[in-house]
Amino acid sequence: MARNIVIDTDPGIDDAVAIMASALNNDLNILGISVVAGNVDVDKATSNTLRILGFLEKKDIPVYKGAHRPLLGERIDASDIHGDDGLGNIDLKIPRDLKPMETSAPQFLINIAKEYPKDITLVTLGPLTNLAVAILMDSEFIDNINSIVSMAGAYGLTPYGKGNITPKAEFNVYTDPLAAKIVFSSETEKYLIGLDITQKPDALLNEDDMNMLRDSGKNGKLIHNMLKTLFYASGGAVPLHDPHTIIYLIKPEIYKFRRYFIDVEIYGENTYGEIVVDDREKVPEWLKQGFPSYICIDVDGEEFKKELFNTIL
Numbered sequence: 001m002a003r004n005i006v007i008d009t010d011p012g013i014d015d016a017v018a019i020m021a022s023a024l025n026n027d028l029n030i031l032g033i034s035v036v037a038g039n040v041d042v043d044k045a046t047s048n049t050l051r052i053l054g055f056l057e058k059k060d061i062p063v064y065k066g067a068h069r070p071l072l073g074e075r076i077d078a079s080d081i082h083g084d085d086g087l088g089n090i091d092l093k094i095p096r097d098l099k100p101m102e103t104s105a106p107q108f109l110i111n112i113a114k115e116y117p118k119d120i121t122l123v124t125l126g127p128l129t130n131l132a133v134a135i136l137m138d139s140e141f142i143d144n145i146n147s148i149v150s151m152a153g154a155y156g157l158t159p160y161g162k163g164n165i166t167p168k169a170e171f172n173v174y175t176d177p178l179a180a181k182i183v184f185s186s187e188t189e190k191y192l193i194g195l196d197i198t199q200k201p202d203a204l205l206n207e208d209d210m211n212m213l214r215d216s217g218k219n220g221k222l223i224h225n226m227l228k229t230l231f232y233a234s235g236g237a238v239p240l241h242d243p244h245t246i247i248y249l250i251k252p253e254i255y256k257f258r259r260y261f262i263d264v265e266i267y268g269e270n271t272y273g274e275i276v277v278d279d280r281e282k283v284p285e286w287l288k289q290g291f292p293s294y295i296c297i298d299v300d301g302e303e304f305k306k307e308l309f310n311t312i313l
């Protein structure tokens with residue numbers, strides 16, 4: 001039986017690729033997509049979700065618009081990376097019959113978790129504002145979720161686990177560290193996939209991958225078009241962060257996780273949005289700081305790309 005998932009996202013080029021991979025895999029059943037401000041503002045991110053679903057002809061997946069700003073700090077976007085439209089300035093229209101639902105994203109998350117208790121894997125690809133609001137609104141919400149799989153954070157557990165906004169902070173956490181703190185301290189199983197593995201050299205898209213995408217069918221061509229400006233601006237090797245969450249669900253054996261107690265820095269001048277990992281080995285758990293999560297510490301990058309291309313192309 002297919003696994004029920006809900007995706008919370010801020011498309012975003014790599015979000016779009018993750019949505020494509022999840023929608024095209026028969027072992028995953030997308031119950032809905034909630035949208036949050038992140039890479040672009042929430043209206044553009046919602047439009048982009050609808051554009052991708054229209055392109056895939058998956059018009060039956062409901063889309064819910066969520067938070068337009070973070071719980072903490074001013075909204076910061078990443079249109080310098082993802083283009084003004086958030087998808088690399090591609091020519092892709094929203095089909096006229098596609099609109100977001102009336103219900104807000106946090107309310108949808110609460111409702112769907114009640115409807116499918118302990119039967120939903122919540123996949124997050126953006127700042128964690130919608131989840132934090134759902135946690136604050138409904139004390140039973142998090143108990144109803146089976147597990148959370150998030151692309152978020154830089155943990156310093158591999159040579160690649162350094163920040164991409166500041167030396168210490170990754171975008172999805174930096175842009176709403178309070179939301180991340182609320183979600184990461186919640187009592188559910190959390191699998192956190194961060195820059196420690198998404199920036200690993202063998203997981204980056206290289207020139208051969210780009211040429212292969214360009215010369216493949218319509219799905220590959222769309223990915224090539226979204227990525228090409230960013231790819232050449234970044235010197236010929238580009239990470240695809242968000243799709244790791246989906247490939248982890250499809251092929252968990254190529255990922256390695258370890259359990260750590262973690263917390264999020266929300267006050268620091270130079271460390272704002274940093275994830276503090278309590279990796280002290282000889283300290284008993286009851287003395288450790290933060291809350292436990294499973295942190296991704298390795299991936300077979302070649303296998304990641306192979307599985308991603310197999311799913312999408």
Ligand SMILES: [Ca+2]
Pocket residue numbers: 009010011012014015038039125126242
């Ligand atoms: Ca994202």
